[in-house]
Amino acid sequence: MKVIPVLALGSAVAFSASTASAQDATASWSYKDIADALHLIMESDRTVYTRLIVNRLQNEDKVIKASEHWKDDKALVLPAQMFRYGSEMVAEKGAAFTYSLLSEWPINKQNAAKTDVEKAGLAEVGKTGKPYYKEETLGGKKYFTAVYPDKAIAKACVSCHNDHKDTPRRDFKMGDVMGGVVLRLPMK
Amino acid sequence: MARTFTRNAWLWLLWFGLSALSTWALWLGMQLKEDAPPPPAGFLRTAFLPGQTSHGHHQIEMACSTCHGSEAFSAADVMQDACTQCHAAELKAADDSHPRSKFTDPRNAERAARLDAAHCVTCHVEHKPDITHAMGVTLPKDFCSICHDDIAEERPSHAGLGFDTCASSGCHNFHDNRALYEDFLTKHAGKPDLLETRTVPERDWKTVIEELYESYPIDRFPKQVLTQADAPAGKGSAQVHRDWLETGHAQAGVNCSGCHMVPPAKGEPPAWTDKPDHTVCSTCHKQEVKTFLEGKHGMRLAAGMTAMTPAQALIPMKSDAQQEGIGCATCHGAHRFDPVKAATAGCLACHADKHSKAFAASPHAALAKREAAGELPAGSGVTCATCHMPRLEHRTDDVRHMSVQHNQNDTLRPSEKMLRPVCMNCHSLQFSLDALADPALKDSNFKGKPSVHVSSIEWALKDAERAEAERRAARREGDE
Numbered sequence: 001m002k003v004i005p006v007l008a009l010g011s012a013v014a015f016s017a018s019t020a021s022a023q024d025a026t027a028s029w030s031y032k033d034i035a036d037a038l039h040l041i042m043e044s045d046r047t048v049y050t051r052l053i054v055n056r057l058q059n060e061d062k063v064i065k066a067s068e069h070w071k072d073d074k075a076l077v078l079p080a081q082m083f084r085y086g087s088e089m090v091a092e093k094g095a096a097f098t099y100s101l102l103s104e105w106p107i108n109k110q111n112a113a114k115t116d117v118e119k120a121g122l123a124e125v126g127k128t129g130k131p132y133y134k135e136e137t138l139g140g141k142k143y144f145t146a147v148y149p150d151k152a153i154a155k156a157c158v159s160c161h162n163d164h165k166d167t168p169r170r171d172f173k174m175g176d177v178m179g180g181v182v183l184r185l186p187m188k
Numbered sequence: 189m190a191r192t193f194t195r196n197a198w199l200w201l202l203w204f205g206l207s208a209l210s211t212w213a214l215w216l217g218m219q220l221k222e223d224a225p226p227p228p229a230g231f232l233r234t235a236f237l238p239g240q241t242s243h244g245h246h247q248i249e250m251a252c253s254t255c256h257g258s259e260a261f262s263a264a265d266v267m268q269d270a271c272t273q274c275h276a277a278e279l280k281a282a283d284d285s286h287p288r289s290k291f292t293d294p295r296n297a298e299r300a301a302r303l304d305a306a307h308c309v310t311c312h313v314e315h316k317p318d319i320t321h322a323m324g325v326t327l328p329k330d331f332c333s334i335c336h337d338d339i340a341e342e343r344p345s346h347a348g349l350g351f352d353t354c355a356s357s358g359c360h361n362f363h364d365n366r367a368l369y370e371d372f373l374t375k376h377a378g379k380p381d382l383l384e385t386r387t388v389p390e391r392d393w394k395t396v397i398e399e400l401y402e403s404y405p406i407d408r409f410p411k412q413v414l415t416q417a418d419a420p421a422g423k424g425s426a427q428v429h430r431d432w433l434e435t436g437h438a439q440a441g442v443n444c445s446g447c448h449m450v451p452p453a454k455g456e457p458p459a460w461t462d463k464p465d466h467t468v469c470s471t472c473h474k475q476e477v478k479t480f481l482e483g484k485h486g487m488r489l490a491a492g493m494t495a496m497t498p499a500q501a502l503i504p505m506k507s508d509a510q511q512e513g514i515g516c517a518t519c520h521g522a523h524r525f526d527p528v529k530a531a532t533a534g535c536l537a538c539h540a541d542k543h544s545k546a547f548a549a550s551p552h553a554a555l556a557k558r559e560a561a562g563e564l565p566a567g568s569g570v571t572c573a574t575c576h577m578p579r580l581e582h583r584t585d586d587v588r589h590m591s592v593q594h595n596q597n598d599t600l601r602p603s604e605k606m607l608r609p610v611c612m613n614c615h616s617l618q619f620s621l622d623a624l625a626d627p628a629l630k631d632s633n634f635k636g637k638p639s640v641h642v643s644s645i646e647w648a649l650k651d652a653e654r655a656e657a658e659r660r661a662a663r664r665e666g667d668e
Binding site for chain 1: 283288294298301342370462662
């Protein structure tokens with residue numbers, strides 16, 4: 001039941017829906033509420049994909065592998081890639097909000113923290129395991145930025161990151177905070 | 189005093205009048221879709237071209253609105269839409285390493301302020317011949333340093349390398365790195381110059397047309413061999429009838445009327461036409477015509493202009509090349525539609541650059557001759573089309589099959605795009621990288637061995653060794 005207002009709200013924020021009911025809905029939700037709602041969907045979808053598709057088919061049933069080079073290897077898309085492709089599609093559709101998966105130990109160095117809020121946020125969620133919220137100005141525009149801890153929820157996360165050629169850290173364990181989801185909402 | 193004022197007034201009036209007339213003529217010139225609009229609009233349109241247009245767009249330079257739109261001339265979003273109209277699909281297919289979303293993300297705002305790569309024209313400005321270099325790039329060649337100036341920290345092997353060599357060394361491309369990423373390089377390391385099996389994929393269109401529900405009109409042309417032409421009396425010579433009868437169309441149930449009976453205008457009943465154009469071919473050959481229109485041969489037609497002629501090319505063409513507009517029948521020849529002829533003779537009827545002229549004496553041509561003579565298995569020969577119009581996997585919702593890519597530019601630039609679909613059918617990745625990086629070898633149509641060596645595979649192997657040593661050390665630490 002909770003999913004419906006959350007989805008309606010997400011759409012209202014993302015695409016500036018102009019109906020009166022949608023406006024009413026946004027008026028009663030804070031930036032933090034909206035960010036939490038969007039993140040809840042992202043986190044749940046990725047967990048479903050990681051557990052029910054990747055972990056089941058790759059690790060338990062061993063019928064297909066997941067690979068960074070999924071197209072060449074005719075394999076499943078990695079959970080982190082599934083998340084990133086979704087984020088790129090959201091950006092291509094011209095949504096106002098953006099999100100990305102960053103880490104203090106990124107395999108792709110372009111996914112290291114860049115802004116001050118990203119740096120402080122990743123350090124904080126690593127320590128507390130709880131979300132971090134802050135306003136920041138980028139390119140002359142003001143954003144509400146939320147950083148959510150990204151934990152190792154499946155063996156595949158840990159083994160892939162510990163073994164990857166370009167990883168800067170090889171001692172991740174299940175349940176560790178491996179990075180963070182950074183979500184930005186433009187502020188009025 | 190009064191007389192001076194009057195004369196000035198007349199001069200002002202004349203100036204305004206002439207300005208208004210020029211503006212109107214220019215505006216009219218921009219509005220017209222035809223490539224050769226009548227004077228004065230046509231003259232003014234040519235006169236107002238700000239500079240020579242690049243290889244990529246010169247054929248459509250007189251159709252200003254194709255890129256500039258018809259209202260807000262040169263508005264960033266209008267031009268961006270025009271770029272993506274033609275190029276978005278190929279960038280997507282190439283797993284673009286620098287998609288637009290990287291630069292619209294606020295976390296990259298500071299970078300985007302230095303390099304607004306969310307807009308194609310930031311790096312590819314048209315009509316600027318003095319600053320245009322490979323790939324139509326108009327930024328200084330060391331542009332990678334704008335975002336990757338600290339690359340040596342991540343890749344110590346890159347310390348001291350000039351940023352103008354990133355894309356010119358055969359190691360990286362800005363958009364398409366499908367054959368250049370490290371794991372691909374290491375996966376294909378250590379293979380012999382000539383692979384054990386050396387054939388290109390077979391076309392399989394014939395076998396899948398019944399499954400192509402949406403793109404092939406199987407109801408209109410049920411698969412059955414025809415023996416009786418249905419052309420009106422007096423149409424077509426005996427040779428034309430024989431060519432049709434002995435080849436694919438008669439065997440696939442496509443009679444004369446299938447191509448020659450065409451509605452002259454939308455909504456009108458079909459009437460006989462002697463020379464059906466590419467739109468008729470696309471009734472069944474959708475993918476082939478679509479890609480033809482995306483390439484240099486068909487892009488004028490795609491822009492609503494008259495067809496490209498060899499005389500309009502910027503690269504050397506034979507002086508006796510036909511000067512009619514290029515359509516499907518130019519290379520394929522009507523009625524016989526001989527793919528073997530189209531694959532080499534079709535190209536060499538016009539193209540006269542060094543690479544084309546050297547083809548006949550090349551090792552690739554020798555293979556094509558041996559295949560034609562039945563000395564080698566099907567797919568062993570190498571024609572112009574093998575490399576420039578390769579057989580690629582084409583996926584639809586219905587079926588997956590091999591079809592000929594008719595956009596000759598798809599594998600041409602940057603040349604590393606040719607590695608996977610073409611070169612690596614027969615050669616190792618190392619040999620192919622070296623050969624494509626050797627301009628003299630390209631001129632001789634690959635007669636001989638590469639004199640250039642691209643080091644990227646060795647570097648990738650070295651990096652893989654470093655990573656393996658790190659893995660082992662981490663495991664030891666974990667055990668302790």
